[in-house]
Amino acid sequence: MDDILVETHDGWRKIVLNRPAMMNALAPAMIDRLISAIDAAEADSAIRAVVLTGAGRGFCAGQELGADVMPTEAGPPDLRQLADTWHHEAVRRIRASRLPFIAAVNGVAAGAGASFALACDFVLAAKSASFVQAFVRIGLVPDSGASWFLSRSVGDVRGRALALLGDAVPAEQAAAWGMIWRAVDDTDLMAEAEVLALRMVAAPAEAIAGIKTLFAAAPSNTLHQQLDLEARLQGEAGRSADFAEGVQAFREKRVPRYRPH
The missing domain is CATH 3.90.226.10 (2-enoyl-CoA Hydratase; Chain A, domain 1)
Structure with missing residues (x-):
């Protein structure tokens, strides 16, 4: 077995x-x-x-x-x-x-x-x-x-x-x-x-991965270090296809369709 x-x-x-x-x-x-x-x-x-x-x-x-x-x-x-x-x-x-x-x-x-x-x-x-x-x-x-x-x-x-x-x-x-x-x-x-x-x-994969990264780092980071990490990951998320789809879906009042990466 x-x-x-x-x-x-x-x-x-x-x-x-x-x-x-x-x-x-x-x-x-x-x-x-x-x-x-x-x-x-x-x-x-x-x-x-x-x-x-x-x-x-x-x-x-x-x-x-x-x-x-x-x-x-x-x-x-x-x-x-x-x-x-x-x-x-x-x-x-x-x-x-x-x-x-x-x-x-x-x-x-x-x-x-x-x-x-x-x-x-x-x-x-x-x-x-x-x-x-x-x-x-x-x-x-x-x-x-x-x-x-x-x-x-x-x-x-x-x-x-x-x-x-x-x-x-x-x-x-x-x-x-x-x-x-x-x-x-x-x-x-x-x-x-x-x-x-x-x-x-059904969730945005890049955002999920970023959230995991943030929570992994938080216990050992100072607030300022965590703010810097949030800013960097937010910048990356803002350039993603997931963000573009999420905003478009919000404007069209529909459920977003995130795709695998």
Whole structure:
């Protein structure tokens, strides 16, 4: 069974973590295939959005605790290499992509699995889903950007407590705290994710990419640096075919028809 499934729809792509018997736990080769799927979507000019979800009852249980990550008589595993080479590279790809990523969290998202979800531009979660910073439960620290995402979404106090305690956060609580975009009824999850994907398909691609660039830069920029970046990207957007179409559609009182680039 392929551990990464890819479905191409009209203008958007679904990537499915597909190890349902193991709650879609991650292994290095699986993450390699996930990165390849992300790169393929990025390279396809017809694709305007990506939905990331899990098969079965869970979104992703985090790193599989297999032989390659377990201490042995020969010594401890190199978890720094595991994090940097696989987990972190997948997060970097999602955040750097021109494409809006939509996480459709259908069940538990734990450890690196929670980080993969939080790396996305939108996080929709089934109401039965939960988010767990499970690292401390086995004597590890958060990775895959968890400390960065949480400190910015829920603040230092809540983020720190979640990392130190390893408690599960139900989807509705995560939404109330601002950790995720929305919690929806389980039966509506994929339909809601498709609605978001189709909205992104119909959106101006260059503006979407520019918005992602702005929000990626904002945490480390001063106000003046951010104003300079906004001005530069606004200048680029103003020269785009999307802006010309948007203004024309506004004048003609019709829905704009943005084309893939």
